[in-house]
Amino acid sequence: MELFTPDFGLxxxxxxxxxxxxxxxxxxxxxxxMKGVDSRxxxxxxxxxxxxxAKEQLDNARQEAEKYLDEARxxxxxxxxxxxKMKTEIIEEAREAARREAKKEMxxxxxxxxxxxxxxxxxxxxxxxxxxLDIAAKVVRNQLADEKAQTKLVDSLIDEMETSN
Amino acid sequence: MxxxxxxxxxxxxxLAAPQTVAASASADGHDGKINPKEIIFEHxxxxxxxxxxxxxxxxxxLPVIVRAYDGSWRCFSSARVAHGARYDDGxxxxxxxxxxxxxxxVVGVKPDGEIYxxxxxxxxxxxxxxxxxxxxxxxxxxSVARWHKRNGYKAPRGFTGAMELLIEFIYSGVIKPTLKxxxxxxxxxxxxVFLFIMFMNLLGLMVIFPGGANxxxxxxxxxxxxxxxxxxxxxxxxxHYWKEIFWPDVPWWLKFPLPIMPVIEIFGMxxxxxxxxxxxxxxxxxGHMIVIVLTLLIFIFAEMGAAVLGATTVVSxxxxxxxxxxxxxxxxxxxxxxxxxxxxxxxxAQEKGHGEHHDNEHSGDSRPAHAS
Numbered sequence: 444m445e446l447f448t449p450d451f452g453l454x455x456x457x458x459x460x461x462x463x464x465x466x467x468x469x470x471x472x473x474x475x476x477m478k479g480v481d482s483r484x485x486x487x488x489x490x491x492x493x494x495x496x497a498k499e500q501l502d503n504a505r506q507e508a509e510k511y512l513d514e515a516r517x518x519x520x521x522x523x524x525x526x527x528k529m530k531t532e533i534i535e536e537a538r539e540a541a542r543r544e545a546k547k548e549m550x551x552x553x554x555x556x557x558x559x560x561x562x563x564x565x566x567x568x569x570x571x572x573x574x575x576l577d578i579a580a581k582v583v584r585n586q587l588a589d590e591k592a593q594t595k596l597v598d599s600l601i602d603e604m605e606t607s608n
Numbered sequence: 609m610x611x612x613x614x615x616x617x618x619x620x621x622x623l624a625a626p627q628t629v630a631a632s633a634s635a636d637g638h639d640g641k642i643n644p645k646e647i648i649f650e651h652x653x654x655x656x657x658x659x660x661x662x663x664x665x666x667x668x669x670l671p672v673i674v675r676a677y678d679g680s681w682r683c684f685s686s687a688r689v690a691h692g693a694r695y696d697d698g699x700x701x702x703x704x705x706x707x708x709x710x711x712x713x714v715v716g717v718k719p720d721g722e723i724y725x726x727x728x729x730x731x732x733x734x735x736x737x738x739x740x741x742x743x744x745x746x747x748x749x750x751s752v753a754r755w756h757k758r759n760g761y762k763a764p765r766g767f768t769g770a771m772e773l774l775i776e777f778i779y780s781g782v783i784k785p786t787l788k789x790x791x792x793x794x795x796x797x798x799x800x801v802f803l804f805i806m807f808m809n810l811l812g813l814m815v816i817f818p819g820g821a822n823x824x825x826x827x828x829x830x831x832x833x834x835x836x837x838x839x840x841x842x843x844x845x846x847x848h849y850w851k852e853i854f855w856p857d858v859p860w861w862l863k864f865p866l867p868i869m870p871v872i873e874i875f876g877m878x879x880x881x882x883x884x885x886x887x888x889x890x891x892x893x894x895g896h897m898i899v900i901v902l903t904l905l906i907f908i909f910a911e912m913g914a915a916v917l918g919a920t921t922v923v924s925x926x927x928x929x930x931x932x933x934x935x936x937x938x939x940x941x942x943x944x945x946x947x948x949x950x951x952x953x954x955x956x957a958q959e960k961g962h963g964e965h966h967d968n969e970h971s972g973d974s975r976p977a978h979a980s
Contacts, residue, residue, distance in 0.1 A: 449828035450654065452728045456735040457832040464742045465800045472749040473796040479756030480776055486761055 644904050651900050652822045652893060655733045656686035656704065656714065661816035668817070670736055675727035676700050677718055686730070689714060702726075734829075737821030741807045749775075749803065778802050778947055786951045790958050794951070797840055801833060802947040809892060809939030813932060824942070825893030827885065834884035837950040842877070845957035852959070853877065880953050884946060891942050895935040902928045 587593055657667025669687035676682050682702070688695040694703040701717040709725075716726045731739075748771045755764045755772070764772050783798050784791045808829070811819040823829050853873040855863065862869045902924045909920040 447827055449831050450728075450826075452730055452732065453654065453734055453738075453826065453828040454832055455729050456731075456738055457829055460735075460738045460742045461800075461804065461832065461836065464745060464804060465797065467746055468749050468800050469796045472746075472753040473799060475753040475756045476749070476772075476775060477779065477792065477795060479760070480772075480779060483761050483763075484780070 642904070642907050644901070644908065647904060648897060648900050652825060652896055653712065654821075654826065655712075656730060657690060658733045658736065658817060659820075670731045670733065672702070672714055672730040673728070674702065674714055674716065674730065676716055677724055677726065682726075734821050734823055734826060737808075737811060737819070737823050738829075740818055741804065741811055741823070744807050744811070745800075745803045748807075774803070774806075775799060778944070782944075782948050782951055786948075786955045787958065790955070794840065794844075794954050797836075798947050798951055798954075801836070801950060802943050805833065805888065805946055806940060806943035809943060810936070812892065812896065813935050813939065822893065822896050824888055825896050827889045830885045830889040833888070833946070834881035837884060837953060838877075838881040840950075841880075841953045841957045844954070846960060848959050849957040880949075884949055888942055888946050891938060895931065895938055899928050899931050899935070902931065 655667075656672055657669055660666040660668060667686070667690060669685045669690070671683055672686050672689065673681065673683045676697075677700075682697050682700065684695055684697060684702070689702060689704050692703065692706065694701050699719070702714055703717075705711055705713055705715045705723075710723075713725060714728055714730065715723050717723055748767075751768045752764065752771050752775060755768050763769065778799055779791075779795055783795050787794055805824060808823040812821060812823055812825065814820055854870050856869050856873060858869050905924050906917065906921050910917045
C-alpha cells in the first residue's frame with residue numbers, strides 16, 4: 444500500500460518543486476499581481492468615493508441653487524408685496540389728500556354758500572320788508588281814504604286786542 | 609454536430625477501453641482474469657514510466673536516479689529496468705522488485721547478493737507530473753503578472769482574466785478578510801498553494817499523458833503541503849499563540865499539576881496539518897478510485913455475457929463521466945478548502961491577544977491583559 448506510506452523521492456521532489464515554484468512566483472508574479480489587484484481595488488474604491496462625492500456636491504449645488512432660487516422668489520414676492528403696499532399707501536395717501544383738499548374746498552364752498560345764503564336771506568328780508576312796507580303803505584293809503592273805513596279798522600284792532608286779552 | 613462528435617469519441621473510447629485493460633490484465637500475467645485491486649492501485653500509484661495513451665505495453669521512459677550502496681549516484685533510463693529487466697550499471701545490478709517489501713520500487717543488489725533499497729529520487733511519473741504542474745502554474749501566473757505590469761488598471765480578458773478571477777477570488781475572498789493586515793505577508797504562500805493544488809487536481813483528471821498522475825491523491829504530496837502550512841503557521845506565530853498553547857486562559861487545575869490543556873493544545877498543533885493531509889488525500893484518491901472502479905465494473909461484468917456487458921458499459925461510462933464532472937468541481941473545492949483552512953490556521957497563530965482578560969479571574973496568575 445504505497446499510497447499510505449509517503450515515498451522519500453516524491454517528498455524530496457515535492458519540496459524542491461514547491462520551493463522553486465514558490466520562489467519564482469514570490470519573486471516575479473505575486474508582487475505585481477497583488478499590487479495590481481490591490482491598486483485596482485483602491486482605484487475602484489476611490490472612483491466610487493469620488494463619484495459619491497461628486498454626486499453629493501452636485502446635490503449640494505442643486506440644493507444651493509434651489510435655496511438661492513427660493514430666496515430670490517421670496518424676495519421677489521416681498522418686493523411685490525412691498526410695492527403693492529406702497530401702491531395702496533400712495534393711493535390711500537392721495538385719496539386722503541384729495542379728500543382733505545375736497546373737504547377744504549367744500550368747507551370753503553359751504554362757508555361761501557352760507558355767506559351767500561345769509562346775504563341772500565338778508566337781502567330777501569330787506570326786499571320783502573320793503574315790499575311789505577310798500578304794500579302796507581299802499582293798502583293804508585287806500586283804506587284811509589274814507590272815514591268809515593278808518594273807524595272800522597280802529598274798531599277791529601281794538602276788538603282784536605280785547606279778544607287777545 | 610458537436611454532440612455527434614462527442615458521442616462518436618465516447619463510442620471509440622468505450623470500444624478501446626476494454627482492449628486496453630484486457631491487455632493490461634494479460635500483461636500482468638493473470639491469464640485474462642482481471643485483478644481489480646492491482647489495477648486500481650497501479651493507476652493510483654506511482655511508476656517509473658508513463659503510460660503511452662491507448663497502449664499499455666509502452667511507457668515513456670523516465671530517468672531513474674538512485675544512490676547506490678557505495679554512496680555514488682546512478683542515473684539511468686527506466687526503460688532499462690522495464691518489464692522486469694535487470695540493469696547492470698558497472699557491476700551494480702538494479703531492477704524493479706515484483707514483490708516483497710519494496711514491490712514496484714527500484715532495488716539494488718550488492719556484490720554479496722544482498723538486496724537493498726537505494727536512496728531513490730527518480731523522476732517518476734508523479735515527479736514529472738509535479739514538474740508539469742509547476743510549469744503550468746508558473747506560465748499561468750506569469751501571464752497575469754505580465755498583464756498587470758504592462759496594462760496597469762485595465763482588466764484582463766480571456767484566459768488571463770479567468771486566472772486573475774481565481775487569484776482575486778482567493779486573495780480578496782479568503783485571504784484578505786481572514787488575515788486582514790497580514791494578508792500581504794502570507795498571500796504569496798497561500799495563493800501558490802491554492803493554484804498548485806488546483807492544477808495538480810485538474811491535471812490528475814486528464815486521463816492521458818500530460819495528466820493522469822494521481823498527485824494530490826498521494827499522501828506524500830499532501831503531507832508536504834500540510835507540513836509547509838504547519839511550518840508557516842508556527843514559525844510566524846505570535847507570542848500570544850505560544851502562550852495560548854503552553855499557558856492558556858483556563859482554570860489553573862487544568863494546567864497544574866497535570867498539564868491537560870497544554871497537552872491538548874500541542875496535540876491540536878499536529879492534528880491540524882494531519883487533518884489537512886488526510887482530507888485532500890482521501891478526497892482526491894476517492895474520486896480517482898470511484899472512476900477506476902466504475903470502469904472496471906465493465907470488465908468484471910464482461911464475464912456474464914454480451915447483454916450484461918453492454919448494459920454495464922453504458923451505465924459505467926455514464927457514471928464515470930458524471931463522477932469526473934463532480935471531480936472537476938471537487939478539484940476546485942478541495943484546493944479552496946485547503947487554502948481556506950491554511951489561512952484560518954495561520955490567522956489563528958497571528959492573534960494578538962484580544963479579549964485576554966475574560967478569564968483572568970479564574971486563572972490566578974495569568975498576566976494582566978495588555979492593551980492592543
